Amino acid sequence: MIETLSHGITCIDTGxxxxxxxxxxLVVDDGEAALIETGTALxxxxxxxxxxxxxxxxxxxxxxxxxxxHLDHAGGAGALLARCPQATLVxxxxxxxxxVDPERLIAGAKAVxxxxxxTRMYGEIVPAPVERVREAADGSRWTLGRRDLLVRDTPGHAxxxxxxxxxxxxxxxxxxxxxxxxxxxxCGGEPYLIPTTTPVQFEPEAxxxxxxxxxxxxxxxxxxxxxxxIAASAHHAGSLRRQVLDYVRLVEGIDITDPHxxxxxxxxxxxxxxxxxxxxxxxLPATTLRALLALxxxxxxxxxxxxxxxR
Numbered sequence: 001m002i003e004t005l006s007h008g009i010t011c012i013d014t015g016x017x018x019x020x021x022x023x024x025x026l027v028v029d030d031g032e033a034a035l036i037e038t039g040t041a042l043x044x045x046x047x048x049x050x051x052x053x054x055x056x057x058x059x060x061x062x063x064x065x066x067x068x069x070h071l072d073h074a075g076g077a078g079a080l081l082a083r084c085p086q087a088t089l090v091x092x093x094x095x096x097x098x099x100v101d102p103e104r105l106i107a108g109a110k111a112v113x114x115x116x117x118x119t120r121m122y123g124e125i126v127p128a129p130v131e132r133v134r135e136a137a138d139g140s141r142w143t144l145g146r147r148d149l150l151v152r153d154t155p156g157h158a159x160x161x162x163x164x165x166x167x168x169x170x171x172x173x174x175x176x177x178x179x180x181x182x183x184x185x186x187c188g189g190e191p192y193l194i195p196t197t198t199p200v201q202f203e204p205e206a207x208x209x210x211x212x213x214x215x216x217x218x219x220x221x222x223x224x225x226x227x228x229x230i231a232a233s234a235h236h237a238g239s240l241r242r243q244v245l246d247y248v249r250l251v252e253g254i255d256i257t258d259p260h261x262x263x264x265x266x267x268x269x270x271x272x273x274x275x276x277x278x279x280x281x282x283x284l285p286a287t288t289l290r291a292l293l294a295l296x297x298x299x300x301x302x303x304x305x306x307x308x309x310x311r
Contacts, residue, residue, distance in 0.1 A: 195244050
């Protein structure tokens with residue numbers, strides 16, 4: 001799926017797992033293009049087709065900018081770089097080395113998902129040539145045609161996370177910092193945002209500060225990786241803040257030494273989220289919502305338990 005937005009921006013469904021789960025964004029200005037997020041290597045054919053459909057040749061791609069190095073955002077970076085000879089891979093200083101040498105990324109993902117699921121979900125992780133990778137310091141600007149893309153360090157979901165500000169559209173490409181809002185979870189036509197506390201670098205205070213940083217720019221839009229463009233609003237930011245604090249309260253209320261702690265927390269997060277969705281007006285059956293949220297709730301529970309063990 002390709003959704004043409006305003007200001008030279010196109011939302012591309014990467015096809016990760018299913019339609020409507022993960023997006024990347026094509027930004028075109030004065031004949032130059034940037035791609036924010038890459039999906040996985042398995043998503044590469046769909047992304048290349050989307051570039052063609054948008055009239056963008058691989059040679060026009062100037063920047064490839066994953067917001068962080070979790071594999072649903074950056075797993076395809078090396079493979080895409082190999083197909084786009086003029087592109088530079090722009091990465092967070094804490095994440096760049098893992099795109100050049102992805103062994104630790106691969107090991108970490110296999111520890112979370114298991115060997116079989118890893119291969120099915122991510123395929124081959126291609127290392128990026130070090131000479132084609134540049135680190136994006138906090139506050140750095142990347143000129144694309146007649147606009148600049150501003151990178152801001154936004155830890156909390158991960159320490160290797162940045163968000164990208166586009167002044168032209170007054171929008172943030174938020175990665176996972178501003179939560180997830182699948183289209184199926186919309187209530188009365190409005191997105192229902194849910195925080196994501198994936199292992200292993202979730203830090204609640206940092207995440208809350210990053211949300212504040214995003215809102216301080218008075219954005220018009222947030223371009224969510226999961227999923228699509230939404231109107232930025234104080235309401236959404238406030239909802240995310242409240243949920244992050246409630247997630248912390250939930251994990252603090254369980255005995256993390258119990259071998260069943262993670263399963264119990266997954267169920268607590270799921271119940272909490274379903275209550276919020278139904279209060280907001282969702283009409284989807286609980287069984288449908290549980291299926292949609294199962295992976296996210298499990299990963300968020302893992303991240304919260306890990307944070308409790310290491311804080």
